[in-house]
Each structure stands twice: as structure tokens, then as C-alpha cells.
Amino acid sequence: MAAGSARDPLVARRAARIKEEDVSYRTKMLEIASGLSDVIAMGRGDPDFHTPAHIVEAAKRALDANEHHYTHPAGLAPLREAIADSLGREYGLSYDQDEVVVTAGVQESIMLCMLALIEAGDEVLITSPRFTTYDQAVEAFGGVPVPVPTHERDDFALMPAEIEARITPRSKVLVLVSPNNPTGAVTPPSVIREIAALAIRHDLIVISDEIYAALIYEGAEHLSIARVDGMRERTIVLNGFSKVYAMTGWRVGYLAAPKAFVRSIVDPRHMLSINTSTPSQFAALAALTGPQDAVTEMRNAYAQRRALLMRSMDALGLTYGFPGGAFYLYTNTSGTGMKAPEFCETLLREGRVLLFPGSLFGDDSDLYTRVSYLQPLHRIEEAMARFADVVERHRARA
Ligand SMILES: Cc1ncc(COP(=O)(O)O)c(C=O)c1O
Numbered sequence: 001m002a003a004g005s006a007r008d009p010l011v012a013r014r015a016a017r018i019k020e021e022d023v024s025y026r027t028k029m030l031e032i033a034s035g036l037s038d039v040i041a042m043g044r045g046d047p048d049f050h051t052p053a054h055i056v057e058a059a060k061r062a063l064d065a066n067e068h069h070y071t072h073p074a075g076l077a078p079l080r081e082a083i084a085d086s087l088g089r090e091y092g093l094s095y096d097q098d099e100v101v102v103t104a105g106v107q108e109s110i111m112l113c114m115l116a117l118i119e120a121g122d123e124v125l126i127t128s129p130r131f132t133t134y135d136q137a138v139e140a141f142g143g144v145p146v147p148v149p150t151h152e153r154d155d156f157a158l159m160p161a162e163i164e165a166r167i168t169p170r171s172k173v174l175v176l177v178s179p180n181n182p183t184g185a186v187t188p189p190s191v192i193r194e195i196a197a198l199a200i201r202h203d204l205i206v207i208s209d210e211i212y213a214a215l216i217y218e219g220a221e222h223l224s225i226a227r228v229d230g231m232r233e234r235t236i237v238l239n240g241f242s243k244v245y246a247m248t249g250w251r252v253g254y255l256a257a258p259k260a261f262v263r264s265i266v267d268p269r270h271m272l273s274i275n276t277s278t279p280s281q282f283a284a285l286a287a288l289t290g291p292q293d294a295v296t297e298m299r300n301a302y303a304q305r306r307a308l309l310m311r312s313m314d315a316l317g318l319t320y321g322f323p324g325g326a327f328y329l330y331t332n333t334s335g336t337g338m339k340a341p342e343f344c345e346t347l348l349r350e351g352r353v354l355l356f357p358g359s360l361f362g363d364d365s366d367l368y369t370r371v372s373y374l375q376p377l378h379r380i381e382e383a384m385a386r387f388a389d390v391v392e393r394h395r396a397r398a
Pocket residue numbers: 045104105106107108131177180181209211240241242248252253
């Protein structure tokens with residue numbers, strides 16, 4: 001019997017909520033890449049830097065001190081306190097430690113939020129193009145994801161009119177991701193205030209995913225929507241350590257929300273995985289309370305790489321939305337005469353650079369390609385030389 005066929009007893013009796021995900025494009029690209037040498041991978045969202053040494057040391061010390069038992073499901077008290085402090089210091093947010101839940105990455109916070117909020121038929125408005133975990137989490141609980149498109153002409157900022165046009169009596173939650181993955185867009189403070197007014201007017205809960213908020217570049221400003229008057233009580237702020245501290249594999253993230261809600265989700269959080277890995281929580285504590293020089297260095301390196309990418313795209317005449325934050329550039333590659341999935345495949349075969357098209361981020365326009373700048377500067381230079389060759393060759397033919 002073929003693995004995964006409908007006659008497989010496990011597959012045959014699987015719950016209807018598990019969809020046959022079409023991973024054929026991504027798999028094909030990875031297979032092509034594995035058959036090539038010297039591929040420059042600029043498709044992933046995983047920092048190329050190592051976790052700073054003092055953070056790694058803190059985890060080792062925790063293990064040596066036998067800190068490998070269960071913790072409170074909401075996380076170690078000193079870590080929750082450090083998170084509350086950092087939310088105040090960095091973003092002007094005011095949370096107590098018992099308004100914070102530490103999770104296995106922001107990924108688990110997303111699942112926990114949907115588990116706690118979504119009833120069958122509830123509609124969830126999501127900034128799009130998007131990190132599609134949101135769709136899957138909403139659908140797992142019978143909710144309906146409603147993508148809210150953003151546009152290059154607005155630098156991919158989420159626009160209130162686009163939200164408003166999709167509000168129905170079933171709209172319950174708005175997912176705001178700023179800075180955004182895959183566009184790098186930062187929704188400006190004035191627009192955040194308008195979105196807040198709209199959320200209040202339509203009685204929406206806001207999940208504000210701020211995982212990239214510490215990676216903001218010149219010309220952009222981050223305002224957490226939870227800071228706007230009247231929003232704290234209807235907002236859940238998500239943030240984490242994966243991107244900013246180069247800690248993807250440690251699996252530490254958190255949510256912050258008013259006390260009564262947080263108290264009510266501690267049990268469901270316990271049900272999911274009891275607690276975030278204990279040594280990882282000690283590492284996260286060291287990340288927040290230790291020196292921040294490494295974060296500054298990484299941010300400066302990203303800024304340099306980003307500037308190089310923007311210059312290269314400008315020289316080629318390819319447009320993009322202003323990437324105010326994160327480590328992505330969302331580039332319009334339609335001038336090559338190819339749809340983005342075809343362009344990415346051609347670039348990989350002919351230029352040995354691995355990028356992913358917008359279709360992997362729920363964008364069916366086929367116009368855009370996401371470039372992540374998680375390679376050293378000299379590799380990005382090499383990648384852009386190869387990219388330019390492929391673009392120019394195909395543009396000449398188009
Ligand atoms: C917008 C967004 N939210 C959440 C996550 C998940 O991050 P974590 O590693 O904290 O689970 C990602 C990862 O790429 C992301 O881009």
C-alpha cells in the first residue's frame with residue numbers, strides 16, 4: 001500500500017480539518033537545489049547568525065544547575081517579569097508579569113490565541129500577503145481566514161479601507177503583522193491609530209504579531225496598537241526571541257494580554273506542551289537581561305544588506321514596497337516576463353539562487369518574489385550578480 005494513500009487506515013480516518021497541503025512547489029525547488037552546487041539560499045526566515053554566546057552559556061549553566069524540570073505553564077516568573085519590563089522599555093507597553101504567557105515560539109502563541117478565541121464560522125481578517133500559519137490555525141478551529149490585501153503603492157502597509165470592506169457580522173479578530181513577513185512593511189503609526197479606531201468601532205479583537213518589531217530601519221517607525229487608547233483591553237501582543245536574538249531553534253515566544261484573559265488560557269497552554277523548554281527559558285532570560293550589543297550588531301548588518309539589495313533592485317529597475325523592517329524585500333519580478341514561481345525556478349536553475357515566490361505567502365498575483373537577507377554581505381553581492389544576469393537575459397527575450 002502506498003504511503004499516505006486513502007486506503008492507509010490512518011489517512012482514511014484522519015479528521016477533515018487536516019488538509020492535503022500542496023507542498024509540491026517547495027519540494028520541487030528543494031530537490032532542484034540539492035542537485036546543484038554552490039546554491040545561495042535567500043528563501044528562509046532563519047537568521048544566519050549564531051545565538052550570542054552569553055545566551056548559550058546561560059542555558060548551559062541552567063542545565064548544570066539541574067534546571068531541567070517543569071516550570072509554571074505561563075513560564076518562569078523572572079522571565080515573565082523581564083518580558084513585561086522589556087515591553088515597557090522598548091514599546092511603551094504596560095503589562096504585569098501575570099499578563100504574560102511564555103510559549104514554544106510565537107507559533108504556539110498563534111495556536112493558543114485561536115484555540116482561545118475562535119468558534120466555528122468566526123471570521124479572522126489577516127494582513128496579506130501573509131505568514132500562512134494564521135490560516136491553518138484559524139481553520140483548525142472552524143474559523144474562516146479572510147485575507148486583507150496590501151499593495152505595493154502603499155508600501156504594503158495594511159490600509160483601514162481594505163479591512164473595512166471585508167467586515168461582516170461574523171468578523172471577530174484582526175491579525176496585524178507589522179513589520180510584516182513577507183513584505184517587510186511597517187504600518188505607520190498614523191495608520192495604526194486609524195486601524196485602532198476601526199477595531200473599536202467594529203468590536204474586533206486584535207492579535208498584533210510584533211515578532212519583527214525590534215528590526216526597524218531608517219525611515220520607519222513601529223507603534224504597537226496596544227498602546228493606542230482603548231486598545232489594550234482588546235489586543236493580544238505576540239513577540240519572541242527567534243528573529244531578534246537569532247534563536248529560532250530554542251523555541252521561545254510569548255503573548256501579552258490583560259490579566260483575566262491570560263488567567264483563562266494558562267490551562268489550555270498547559271494542555272498544549274505544559275511549558276516552554278526550561279533551559280530555553282533561561283536562555284531567553286539572559287537574552288533580555290544581558291548586553292544588547294549583539295542585537296545592535298545584527299541589526300546593523302541587516303541594514304547594510306538591505307541597502308545593498310535595494311540598490312541592486314533599483315539598478316535593475318525592479319520595484320518593491322519600502323522594507324521598513326524585518327529582513328525581507330518583496331520585489332516585483334514581473335518585468336522578467338515570467339510569473340514569480342517560474343522566475344524563482346529559472347533563477348535557481350540558471351543562477352543558483354534560491355528564493356520563494358509570493359504564492360507561498362498567500363499572494364496569487366504571481367508578481368512578487370520574497371528575498372530574505374540572511375546571508376553574509378559578500379554572498380548577497382554574489383547572489384545579486386547572478387540575479388542580475390538572469391533578469392537581464394530574460395528581460396531581453398521578453
Ligand atoms: C510573522 C511571523 N510570526 C510568527 C513566526 C513564528 O516564529 P517563532 O519562531 O517565534 O515560532 C514567524 C516565523 O517566521 C513569522 O514570520
